[in-house]
Amino acid sequence: MQRLQLIYISFFCVIILMIAIHDNIEASEFFALKRHIQYRFYLQNTSNVLLPKAELWSYAPVKKLSSQESLSIQANFPYQITSDNLGNQILHFTFNNIPPFGTKIINIQAKLRMYSSPESILSEKLEIYLKHEKNIESNSREIINLAKKLQANEELKTAENIFKWVSLNLNYTGYIKNDRGAYWALKNRKGDCTEFMYLFIALCRASYIPARGIGGYVYDKNSILHPADYHNWAEFYVDGFWRIADPQKKLFMENYSHYIAMRIISESSKNPMGQYHRFRFLGEGLKVNMN
Numbered sequence: 001m002q003r004l005q006l007i008y009i010s011f012f013c014v015i016i017l018m019i020a021i022h023d024n025i026e027a028s029e030f031f032a033l034k035r036h037i038q039y040r041f042y043l044q045n046t047s048n049v050l051l052p053k054a055e056l057w058s059y060a061p062v063k064k065l066s067s068q069e070s071l072s073i074q075a076n077f078p079y080q081i082t083s084d085n086l087g088n089q090i091l092h093f094t095f096n097n098i099p100p101f102g103t104k105i106i107n108i109q110a111k112l113r114m115y116s117s118p119e120s121i122l123s124e125k126l127e128i129y130l131k132h133e134k135n136i137e138s139n140s141r142e143i144i145n146l147a148k149k150l151q152a153n154e155e156l157k158t159a160e161n162i163f164k165w166v167s168l169n170l171n172y173t174g175y176i177k178n179d180r181g182a183y184w185a186l187k188n189r190k191g192d193c194t195e196f197m198y199l200f201i202a203l204c205r206a207s208y209i210p211a212r213g214i215g216g217y218v219y220d221k222n223s224i225l226h227p228a229d230y231h232n233w234a235e236f237y238v239d240g241f242w243r244i245a246d247p248q249k250k251l252f253m254e255n256y257s258h259y260i261a262m263r264i265i266s267e268s269s270k271n272p273m274g275q276y277h278r279f280r281f282l283g284e285g286l287k288v289n290m291n
Helices: 002-022 027-031 141-149 155-169 182-188 193-206
Strands: 033-045 051-060 068-075 080-083 089-098 103-114 211-218 231-238 241-246 259-265 279-282 286-290
Touching: 033 051, 033 089, 051 103, 051 259, 051 286, 068 089, 068 259, 089 103, 141 182, 141 193, 155 193, 155 231, 155 241, 182 193, 193 211, 193 231, 193 241, 279 286
Parallel strands: none
Antiparallel strands: 033 103, 033 286, 051 089, 051 279, 068 103, 080 089, 211 231, 211 259, 231 241
16 A cells, blocks of 8 residues: 555646646746735825825845745835845835825735745855945954854854854844844843844854845744734854854744745845835925835
């Protein structure tokens, strides 16, 4: 009976591969998860005079990562979409002549393909993920010394040692409004998900392992994005794969398909969002809320 079951399974796998080859589709797409997300913005002219122009910029899901591919984006108002040097996607909405106390509701929908394990991606920009920068003080003597203590014979094991140290030695404080950075987290042994992320990245970079911060949401099904669920985690690059590490949630290379990336976080990012995490707006008297 077991042998017969193995034959059926093998036959099924062969059929899938034949279809993939016939249709010129990557076999991994058969095992990918389609994900649908939604989010909206409420724009309000809070003044009693006409608002001649209002602008909103918002991140959309990152176009392509090892475990994510953005398939389509739709909105109920026209928009322009741009990509920055890191692959972030930014939507730009413009409205003219919003009446006194008038409102606009922008609904955005995105379809994604999520993978349960990372795909190999050749990265041409690894050098920027090895540098020290604001909040990632990988050149700090204290961070360098700790990185040396966590060094292993293999890069993957080193990254795992760093993950375990950060997960076990930082206390989660809950949300902190302003980013404090890796050095602050090490000195104070606490922080929110952002500080966990920054310290992991800094220790990786001090160990010559490319690493970067990611901002987004963690959902295991189709979802409406809620601002309170916004989360930061890290990715590190070893053996041709960007791998997820979430020291605050104590998850190492797990649940790839749950992590919906909206932003690659880096000073190297050059786009209209600046350092805004989710959205930015302009307009005298304009108020904007997400969802």
